[in-house]
Amino acid sequence: MNAANQQSIPVKVSTARTIEFAIFRHNPYDDTSEPHFEHYELEEADSMTLFIALNEIRAKQAPSLQFDFVCRAGICGSCAMLINGRPGLACRTLVSQLPAKVTLMPLPGFELIGDLSVNTGKWMHGMSERLQTWIHSSEDTNIDAIEAKMAPEKAEQIYELERCIECGCCIAGCGTAQMRPEFVGAVGLNQLARFKIDPRDNRTDAQFYEVVGNEDGVFGCMTMLGCEDFCPKELPLAQQIAYMRRAMAVAGVN
Amino acid sequence: MQTIVTDALIIGGGLAGLRAAIGVKRRGFTPLILSLVPPKRSHSAAAQGGMQASLGNSAKGWGDNEDVHFADTIRGSDWGADQVVARMFVHTAPKAVRELAAWGVPWNRVQKGDHKSVINGEEVTITERDESHGLITARNFGGTAKWRTNYVADGTGHSMLYTMSNQAIAEGIEVHERMEAIALLHDNGRCQGAIVRNLITGELMVYLAKVTCIATGGFGRIYRVSTNAVINQGIGTAIALETGIAKLGNMEAVQFHPTGIFPAGILVTEGCRGDGGLLLDAKEHRFMPDYEPEKRELASRDVVSRWMETHIRNGHGVQSRFGEHLWLDIRLLGKKHINSKLREVKEICQYFLGVDPTESLIPVRPAQHYSMGGIRTDYRGESPTLKGLFAAGEAACWDMHGFNRLGGNSVAETVVAGMIVGEFMADSLTTEATLAISSTAIDSQVNEVRDELASFQRSENNENAWQIIEAMQSVMTDKVGIFRHGEQLAEAVTELQSLYERAGRIKVSDTSRGVNPELCAAYRAKKMLKLSLCVASGALAREESRGAHSREDFPLRDDKHWLKRTLSSWPTDASSPSIDYEPLDVKAMELPPGWRGYGGKERIDHPDTPARQAEVDNVQASAEDRFAKQQQLMPFTECLPAPFRGRNGRLSEELES
Amino acid sequence: MLFKNPLSSPRGPAVMDMLQSVSGLILALFMWAHMFMVSSILLGNDAMYWVTKMFEGEPIFGKGYPILVSLFALFILSLVVLHAFLAMRKFPATHRQYRTLHNHLGGIRHTDSYLWYVQVITGFALFFLASVHLYQLIMHPADIGPYASSDRVWTGRMWPLYLMLLFVVELHGGIGLYRVLVKWGWFMGKDPKVGRKRLTIAKWVLTLFFLVLGSLTLAAYMKVGYEHQDRAGERYHPAEYSQLHSASQGEND
Numbered sequence A: 001m002n003a004a005n006q007q008s009i010p011v012k013v014s015t016a017r018t019i020e021f022a023i024f025r026h027n028p029y030d031d032t033s034e035p036h037f038e039h040y041e042l043e044e045a046d047s048m049t050l051f052i053a054l055n056e057i058r059a060k061q062a063p064s065l066q067f068d069f070v071c072r073a074g075i076c077g078s079c080a081m082l083i084n085g086r087p088g089l090a091c092r093t094l095v096s097q098l099p100a101k102v103t104l105m106p107l108p109g110f111e112l113i114g115d116l117s118v119n120t121g122k123w124m125h126g127m128s129e130r131l132q133t134w135i136h137s138s139e140d141t142n143i144d145a146i147e148a149k150m151a152p153e154k155a156e157q158i159y160e161l162e163r164c165i166e167c168g169c170c171i172a173g174c175g176t177a178q179m180r181p182e183f184v185g186a187v188g189l190n191q192l193a194r195f196k197i198d199p200r201d202n203r204t205d206a207q208f209y210e211v212v213g214n215e216d217g218v219f220g221c222m223t224m225l226g227c228e229d230f231c232p233k234e235l236p237l238a239q240q241i242a243y244m245r246r247a248m249a250v251a252g253v254n
Numbered sequence B: 001m002q003t004i005v006t007d008a009l010i011i012g013g014g015l016a017g018l019r020a021a022i023g024v025k026r027r028g029f030t031p032l033i034l035s036l037v038p039p040k041r042s043h044s045a046a047a048q049g050g051m052q053a054s055l056g057n058s059a060k061g062w063g064d065n066e067d068v069h070f071a072d073t074i075r076g077s078d079w080g081a082d083q084v085v086a087r088m089f090v091h092t093a094p095k096a097v098r099e100l101a102a103w104g105v106p107w108n109r110v111q112k113g114d115h116k117s118v119i120n121g122e123e124v125t126i127t128e129r130d131e132s133h134g135l136i137t138a139r140n141f142g143g144t145a146k147w148r149t150n151y152v153a154d155g156t157g158h159s160m161l162y163t164m165s166n167q168a169i170a171e172g173i174e175v176h177e178r179m180e181a182i183a184l185l186h187d188n189g190r191c192q193g194a195i196v197r198n199l200i201t202g203e204l205m206v207y208l209a210k211v212t213c214i215a216t217g218g219f220g221r222i223y224r225v226s227t228n229a230v231i232n233q234g235i236g237t238a239i240a241l242e243t244g245i246a247k248l249g250n251m252e253a254v255q256f257h258p259t260g261i262f263p264a265g266i267l268v269t270e271g272c273r274g275d276g277g278l279l280l281d282a283k284e285h286r287f288m289p290d291y292e293p294e295k296r297e298l299a300s301r302d303v304v305s306r307w308m309e310t311h312i313r314n315g316h317g318v319q320s321r322f323g324e325h326l327w328l329d330i331r332l333l334g335k336k337h338i339n340s341k342l343r344e345v346k347e348i349c350q351y352f353l354g355v356d357p358t359e360s361l362i363p364v365r366p367a368q369h370y371s372m373g374g375i376r377t378d379y380r381g382e383s384p385t386l387k388g389l390f391a392a393g394e395a396a397c398w399d400m401h402g403f404n405r406l407g408g409n410s411v412a413e414t415v416v417a418g419m420i421v422g423e424f425m426a427d428s429l430t431t432e433a434t435l436a437i438s439s440t441a442i443d444s445q446v447n448e449v450r451d452e453l454a455s456f457q458r459s460e461n462n463e464n465a466w467q468i469i470e471a472m473q474s475v476m477t478d479k480v481g482i483f484r485h486g487e488q489l490a491e492a493v494t495e496l497q498s499l500y501e502r503a504g505r506i507k508v509s510d511t512s513r514g515v516n517p518e519l520c521a522a523y524r525a526k527k528m529l530k531l532s533l534c535v536a537s538g539a540l541a542r543e544e545s546r547g548a549h550s551r552e553d554f555p556l557r558d559d560k561h562w563l564k565r566t567l568s569s570w571p572t573d574a575s576s577p578s579i580d581y582e583p584l585d586v587k588a589m590e591l592p593p594g595w596r597g598y599g600g601k602e603r604i605d606h607p608d609t610p611a612r613q614a615e616v617d618n619v620q621a622s623a624e625d626r627f628a629k630q631q632q633l634m635p636f637t638e639c640l641p642a643p644f645r646g647r648n649g650r651l652s653e654e655l656e657s
Numbered sequence C: 001m002l003f004k005n006p007l008s009s010p011r012g013p014a015v016m017d018m019l020q021s022v023s024g025l026i027l028a029l030f031m032w033a034h035m036f037m038v039s040s041i042l043l044g045n046d047a048m049y050w051v052t053k054m055f056e057g058e059p060i061f062g063k064g065y066p067i068l069v070s071l072f073a074l075f076i077l078s079l080v081v082l083h084a085f086l087a088m089r090k091f092p093a094t095h096r097q098y099r100t101l102h103n104h105l106g107g108i109r110h111t112d113s114y115l116w117y118v119q120v121i122t123g124f125a126l127f128f129l130a131s132v133h134l135y136q137l138i139m140h141p142a143d144i145g146p147y148a149s150s151d152r153v154w155t156g157r158m159w160p161l162y163l164m165l166l167f168v169v170e171l172h173g174g175i176g177l178y179r180v181l182v183k184w185g186w187f188m189g190k191d192p193k194v195g196r197k198r199l200t201i202a203k204w205v206l207t208l209f210f211l212v213l214g215s216l217t218l219a220a221y222m223k224v225g226y227e228h229q230d231r232a233g234e235r236y237h238p239a240e241y242s243q244l245h246s247a248s249q250g251e252n253d
Ligand SMILES: Cc1cc2nc3c(=O)[nH]c(=O)nc-3n(C[C@H](O)[C@H](O)[C@H](O)COP(=O)(O)OP(=O)(O)OC[C@H]3O[C@@H](n4cnc5c(N)ncnc54)[C@H](O)[C@@H]3O)c2cc1C
Pocket: B011, B012, B013, B014, B015, B016, B017, B034, B035, B036, B037, B038, B039, B042, B043, B044, B045, B046, B047, B048, B049, B050, B051, B052, B156, B157, B179, B180, B181, B182, B215, B216, B217, B218, B227, B228, B229, B231, B235, B236, B267, B269, B369, B370, B392, B393, B394, B395, B407, B408, B409, B410, B411, B412, B414
């Protein structure tokens, strides 16, 4: 009773700072555009996220500013960008947690669409096709019949890995992926691990080896661990890469 | 200009669009999907709580079947739904869950033995059968007689969408991402594709197709406070309206979800209450039992949202800088449950509120959530007026939700509709659909679009697109919200009308190549205003309260005058929508209108109701099995595509027969 | 079979990755063992002398064979070469990659990424520093002992090299061991995120320990070498040695 009575509205109290934004600007479809930073000032407001801030900047100061938001709730993975140099989801970053100078840059490692907007979708689609991130099963399911059973823990374990939102932070946070564009990255390895532990997927380790048993796959990972530390969903990426590495090492020498 | 030709153009890469495309592809035709965003970012991903399907595996779902699901759905709809469509839906939903299970969705499973659970604020023990161990389990959701909501922790939509999207990739279905359909192409009363704007280069393109399906989701962003994604602007719905031929159904039926976090409007799932969470007021009093002694927090969404607003009006809201709100309390569910089954909820509270829901209360207030209305189609998903135009998912009104949709019935609908409409599109491609649009028709329609886009750059224009959108959103939230009143609605219509005129004078200053966000806002503003006008006008005209549509000046449900579906259309060159109605036939209903079991009991009955009720009672009293009775009351199996007609296997039925 | 053309066969990547870790692991563990042995000087010249003779196989053969040291050093050198060859593939290959990497590291301010780069730099340095040291030992295996070593350190002016080598190798090996464990998911415990934190701490504690030990050791060699500089070249003969020697022989009887 008392404890909750003391609870005031749980948002940051107004500090009325003026935030200085340095935003990367470039429109690759406009021949006259050169990559540069542009500066904008914005009065901070209560519980202002970068989603709110960027929309306000666009509506009042920079009508041509490009950025991507979809869910604005940290679940769709659209809005990853470099916030003061580090990858993160803009929509769930509270301005109050940032210094008064904020630099925003598009996520590196992906095709630039314009300003802060990059084509993560295309990259992820390519990754899915390359790694075949779907259940490979030879059985035909009868959808009228009672479903096949699965251990409850197994289902939870699979979901644990399926929580990836393909935001690309693990690619932007990985030195290997930055240097070597062909590297599948933590996102790919984690997704493949998700299918590997799924009893519905009939692929053998030898088949998995064919797609990730190489230097662009699991053996390309140099354990820099940026992926794990910048993943907004806090997926156990290092653990999954290790799991794939062990399995692929065994598959490789057999 | 680039022209692309395909068999089936599917606009929308959410659950509905993806599943429809898979259906078309499996029948040997070529589908092509357009999406504003990569399909996996569609708003289907946001569905946390779950998907309803009457598997009846878990102890609390034992004995569930299509009949129970059907009755819940119709009651939820406040008898506004098309009962045949609802029947088709409840029959196909278990198949949809099972198909998804085979494709990889890691549905949470039944764990045999005793479990602690929180029901009605008290801890109870539920014992799961050994036989059910490992089958798909379900949680409780509002407005249902059984625990029927299948789920994947609180990332159900995410898992479903990823599985579906991966399946589409596996089937080699082409998806053109970052493409926006901004007009439909049609000739001789037949839809033949769309005019599409490339959201990377800003170029216009023509997609020609024998059949077109709109699966563009909801249009919640016409409201200021909404749980919807920012892309849910209803452009797909609007372009159907703009043909002047296709019609929109029940646009005034807009759902408000009880638990949007305050003030951001981001949703925390109904699963919070389903799993035992409570609603508290400023004094931390649990108030729902005072209003709804039977269903309490778990009455249908429209009812709970209204009681919350009523409670705030009665002075029990929590005061805050941003206005008033109430509390959601999930602390009693325990850390373990919240950290595993309600993890997204926890993250949302952490990131957007800075609180830990295992220890603190969550500030909530109802927010716009779902559009029951949409492109009117028949049970096959095709527009009755514009041939070759199909619609599925939240964008459509084939009408299984009537005036209020049950939680968990929407993602279920998207997949079921995708399955069914996909088959009917393939049927249409097999029999009648052709590409027969003249090049003059294409040219003139493309030129129209070009002219409109160019018009925003006229030098005499002076309006700002974002300001107009904001003004529209405020009108909708303030005047076409949870409680509605004739006077306010009339004001809303007038204000929207003037905003619509102003939208014609929007100035786009940026002329560089590329996507041009200012231009996007400009053309979308006009389309969104058209939808808003349909919603507000429909709400003003409907002088009764039904489901989510609640008129303070007409508090009763009035079956006598209003058991009918609103149809809005926008005749070419008109500046406002025209509205007509389509009656619902009580005599054909399997479940004649009555009390929902929650909410107000008073209503004005339809004259045919007693007679039909007697017929139904008669049949129900007979000794035949449930299938035979159902068949007698309202045959529907013939309406389903052949692959989905089979009976659903169910453990409870197998064990008991 | 295993080694048959690992570069081109499809199993190559797996084999090379494992060999890289195995070679690194052996080297790192050897380094620690080596540090303990070399630090025997801290216990006195006799202790160091005893260790030297152990290595030359005296307890087994009754007499020291320095060639054993040569052979062992050769083996270690080959491991270093193998390891370096495998690890060098991970170096940024082009100017462009270096630029990308520098931009990346500069922006993200991320410890484990920095540490990787430290490994690249220290690895590169080791290539030269370790080779010099090992070459010397292979060629002059008999020149190990309290005086011989100290003379080399002081009079032979090897201490600056050793000082660098010490820091470089301890950093490289410590980080490397940590990386091997995380990379293969060993010793991560129930909660890998907690496990990693624990390993990070353990890594720094160990690195610090060996740096301190190494510095003291080096100082000891320098001290002995400094005091012995006038008689540089003279070999050490422990006072008790002959007694000790005959005593053990006596026991064998
Ligand atoms: C926060 C939230 C939680 C929810 N939770 C649940 C739940 O627990 N259970 C439940 O049953 N329902 C839930 N719902 C409802 C449900 O998620 C949606 O109704 C459903 O997912 C809609 O799916 P869809 O396929 O129709 O559309 P969406 O998934 O919204 O997809 C629309 C697609 O259309 C594309 N598109 C839109 N316009 C255009 C255009 N002009 N041109 C080209 N492409 C276009 C988009 O890119 C997108 O791919 C929830 C909704 C919200 C907002």
